[in-house]
Amino acid sequence: MNFRVTNDKLSFRTTGDTDILDITREVSDKVAESNIKDGQVLIFVPGSTAALTTIEYESGVIQDLKDTIDRIVPKSIPYRHDARWGDGNGYSHVRAAFLGPSLTVPVINGHLVTGMWQQIILIDFDNRPRTRNISVQISGV
């Protein structure tokens, strides 16, 4: 069987302001559709105010993550980005740069190797609702 690559998009409506979405099922569905059994899925969010990582998706720890991000990169301090551009989302840019825009997960026997309590999350740090078009690339055999 030949090594090949498929490119898909997933679209999500977000509320902004550190909105955290579980996108595991949508990514898994794309892996199943690709019919690639062994390889990897690369997920990438275009844009400079959103990020991807994994977490146990339950409301307690989701709030803990938000509280931690608020403490580390506060919304309420002045940002030079806002002074220059008036966007009001300087904190969003800094948060996104810290968490990073990409995530790669191995695919084995057609399944993501994520743990049972480990979900793939999209975090939208922007200060307003957005539609995010995520790139989902599956490569393998």
Add this chain to the structure above:
Amino acid sequence: MNFRVTNDKLSFRTTGDTDILDITREVSDKVAESNIKDGQVLIFVPGSTAALTTIEYESGVIQDLKDTIDRIVPKSIPYRHDARWGDGNGYSHVRAAFLGPSLTVPVINGHLVTGMWQQIILIDFDNRPRTRNISVQISGV
């Protein structure tokens, strides 16, 4: 030569509570065994309380990293995850989400391109000893 993909597992015993292990040699050995000369190794830790990154593995900077993590995501503050589930490892989940579960390193001429003082580390943030089964996927020619 054909592009191909190999999937392996590596197993590690950890003590938990931000236990940091140098796994460079084990990953390098898998690369050598794969006989893939040009490509990449994707390392992924299933589970929501562990992470992967690189650092110079010497005891001073390892302690510096632990101290920094303790300062940024303290163990001693209340977490909603703990209030809901009583696991006591809310801090572990938040730390893991920040650092991230995956790392990809290019392989050239059969060798990792990591720097001489740059080691691949597994960090177990959980609050108890664990056995971690890490996914090591090598793809290339």
Add this chain to the structure above:
Amino acid sequence: MNFRVTNDKLSFRTTGDTDILDITREVSDKVAESNIKDGQVLIFVPGSTAALTTIEYESGVIQDLKDTIDRIVPKSIPYRHDARWGDGNGYSHVRAAFLGPSLTVPVINGHLVTGMWQQIILIDFDNRPRTRNISVQISGV
């Protein structure tokens, strides 16, 4: 068309001390030269005092990112690495481990899928000027 992999290097002079460089054009040029239309580019910085991520490259938010890093992993507190080795760059190592040494971006129709305001950045955290040789690996069809 066959799946294949190309390995390149990019070299940058940095000033150190959280010098942040926009390397998007150089990476894009390598993608164009590779003639790979669908696949991914893996960027990796060898060394334990530098990192890669994405951000909107404008001077306001670049300074915001530096200020945030200074607040989270301060230069001015004692580090055990410095006590042991006298390098004075313990803070550089910790910062680099947090941000991470690798970034993977999908390539579709010969172009990076990064957003219009999203640039690929190299951050040199070391406490002195360096020459950084970054690994740029493009794989796909």
